[in-house]
Amino acid sequence: MRGSVRPSRHILGWLAALSLAVATPLAAAPQRVVSMNLCADQLAMLLAGDGQLISVSDLAQDPRISAMAETAAGYPVNHGRAEEIYLLRPDLVIAGQFTSGPAVQMLRRLGIRVEILPPAESIAAIRQEITRMGGLLGREEAAADLIAEFDRGLASLGRDRRRGRAALYYANGMTSGRNTLAGTILDAAGYENIAGDYGIAMTAGLPLELVVMAQPDRLITGAKWPGQSRSEAILDHPALKKLTPETAEVADRDWVCGTPFILRAIEALQ
Structure with a gap:
């Protein structure tokens, strides 16, 4: 027809893909x-709906490193082994970046969906992880509420x-810089x-001498x-004892993970 404008093949393909996406229902939220x-x-x-989360790692129940040990006591635990997780019949497994590679690979070969969450080392990354977890669980609204609550706590x-100036110093003479979660907590405090x-x-x-200097x-x-x-013997060195009266021995459970519980670590330093 004279005077008409025909869309390009590229546009037609894009429109077809868009119509298919609109017609296709969103995947149901995982139930196990x-x-x-x-x-x-x-x-x-923090985000799962009732009955949606069926197992957590055994570390979640350790009060020394888990900020939610009491809550985790109400869940069955797993030890990160592919065989035991497969028998739970999950429709979603969430692993960490440093989770056992062979276990993750085996679960995927068995047809289990496995999603990997990298460690969150900054405030922005914590927000991103909450958003991603909310998306994986189909709990986007709960994730948005949690981020808003986290931001209010920060404010x-x-x-x-x-x-003033502070030194992070751990076993084996290790320290953490600004691009780590501990460094983020220190800065926020x-x-x-x-x-x-x-x-x-x-x-x-970080050599002990440099800490003292x-x-x-x-x-x-x-x-x-x-x-x-x-x-840990280095932490008892007399030079550190004389360095400053302001020595804080922090609770590992509030520093290990990039979650809203870092607010407790920040507040404790203040």
Whole structure:
């Protein structure tokens, strides 16, 4: 027909794809979800609907490293083995980036859907992980509510106040820089991280002498575990004892995972 404009093949293909997407119903939310990662456990427990989450990792029930150990006590646990998870008949398995590769590969070969969540090392990444978990569970509204609650908590902590210089120092003489979750917590609490003095942005070793030379206003160490680990002996060094009266031994459970529970870690430092 003269004067008419015919759409290109590209546009026609795009319109066809769009109509198909509109006509195709969204996939139903998974009904039998298994988490095999400590951090995924917590996000799943915060967002899952009634009866949707059927198993969490055994670490979720350890109060030393799990911020939701009491809640996790109400769930059956798994130990990250493909055989036991397969027998639970899940329609979704959520694993972490460092979850056992062979277990994940076997589950996928058996036809089980497995989604991998990377560790969240920043405030923005925590928001992204909450959003992603909400999408995986079909609980987008709950995820949006949780993010709003998290943001309100951050705003109430007064992040603009600066409190001096601090050193993060752990077993084996390790420290954390600004691009780690611990570094994010330190910054949100109002402290300057001395790791930046030595160009450390991730997790790396820091000689005791450099910690002392930096003269931090506060020293922050991880909680000591039972036993006689030689890796923790450095934390008892007399030089650290004399360094600053402001030494904080933090609860690992609030620092391990990028979840809204970092608000407790930030508040404890303030």
